[in-house]
Ligand SMILES: [Zn+2]
């Protein structure tokens with residue numbers, strides 16, 4: 001995707017201030033002018049704090065938001081961002097955050113999704129008294145807000161987006177005064193309250209840009225990216241297949257054209273070989 005010679009209007013739907021990190025990157029690299037809209041409450045598609053369950057998958061949700069952004073703005077290119085948290089690749093040792101940024105072009109009938117993921121600092125504690133609260137507060141990354149609620153989750157007591165020691169302590173006290181029970185204290189994962197997500201959304205935007213530079217050699221649509229990994233790289237000693245990546249395959253989402261890309265190295269280290277190094 002070349003840098004546009006005239007500014008190109010592109011729609012983004014968010015109530016969570018994500019344009020703050022997405023807009024400068026796309027402006028600088030593509031000369032896209034982001035038009036952000038809060039006309040649709042994206043929390044209707046599900047919230048991290050659980051008041052509204054999520055029904056769409058993360059990628060389905062990002063695409064839905066991108067198409068809705070086009071519909072509401074009348075623009076042909078729209079963006080939708082969606083984050084998710086799960087147990088991650090290390091068996092739940094670290095909470096894992098994935099950010100998707102989907103770009104759709106409804107006139108030219110393509111869509112491309114930028115992806116970034118990594119470990120999350122997300123914390124949740126159930127605290128019986130305010131003694132342990134100060135400790136918890138000290139470890140909160142700068143700019144990260146909290147959610148607090150009594151453990152039984154009464155509908156009328158939920159504090160979100162709470163920043164700063166004094167406000168956190170006041171909200172904690174209020175939870176205890178109302179319910180006389182343990183209080184759940186956790187990070188507010190909405191993007192504008194979570195610097196970690198904002199950084200990762202910026203990375204997903206960079207990845208989207210990189211993918212937009214890769215065109216299908218057959219149909220010329222962007223997003224021809226080798227996402228499909230095939231393992232079986234032979235061991236350098238015994239030449240048996242290992243779990244190391246042997247090649248990456250790009251499959252065009254529009255015309256299904258495929259191309260495989262070999263990895264730089266012909267052999268896997270024997271330390272990764274299930275035969276030599278069981
Ligand atoms: Zn194609």
Ligand SMILES: [Zn+2]
Pocket residue numbers: 235236237238239240270273274275276277
């Ligand atoms: Zn081997």
